[in-house]
Amino acid sequence: MSQLEDPDKYRAPALDKGLDILELLAGTEEGLSQAEIAKALDRSPNEIYRMLDRLVRRGYVRRTSADRYEVTLKLFELAYARPPLQRLLSQALPVMRRFARDAEQACHLATYDRGALVVAAQVDGPGYWNVSIRVGSRISLVNTGSGHILLAFAGPDERRLMLDEQDPPEGLTAALEERLKQVRRQGYENMPSRQIAAVSNLSVPILGPMGRVLAVLTCPYSERLDVRTAPGRDRVMEMLIGCGEEISQVRG
Structure with a gap:
């Protein structure tokens, strides 16, 4: 053998x-x-x-x-100390903080790890009311905005390996494949959350050289009813796209 x-x-x-x-x-x-x-x-x-x-x-x-x-937290500290991830976070966090302040929404950055996305950084919005996800949380590939971005920008072979690494493994359905094509064409995901009612997953890719996705930036958008001056969902989506492009340019 x-x-x-x-x-x-x-x-x-x-x-x-x-x-x-x-x-x-x-x-x-x-x-x-x-x-x-x-x-x-x-x-x-x-x-x-x-x-x-x-x-x-x-x-x-x-x-x-x-x-x-x-x-x-020692294992997490070791992972955080990896030079590529540390550099990415040092460049992304100032942009994320500015987005959270201007959009009045929380945001998080996730990277791929063994069949899922792991939240590497999270920034709360400035108010008392936020929808946020803890650093270290694992996110599904098939039913989240972050996962759709990662799969949409992956090549066919890489996408298949990612889906096979899920626990349990999940195949690519026809409906998901069509959704991923749309996400790839438009360059972002804007979908109702499948975990929390009245929340939208707004997600954009952080691209490195050769157009490879290094991470995904996501805003779990919730409409503020008590603050009339807060940006609406369409405006927040535009702001998030700009932030994703800004971080990608620094990484490129």
């Missing part, structure tokens, strides 16, 4: 064990005890204790006062 056919040829059991613990804890809100972790991973308490001790000492996991373990 060739190396390409044997993904476990160079297994690292200790590393796998540590990653299993991190992935398990990342999916819980209140943390887990050592016994709960051992049971969930079908490991002995001694195995789990040694690995937890190392993860705590390295700052990836913390032990709470209730004797439970939870992940820290």
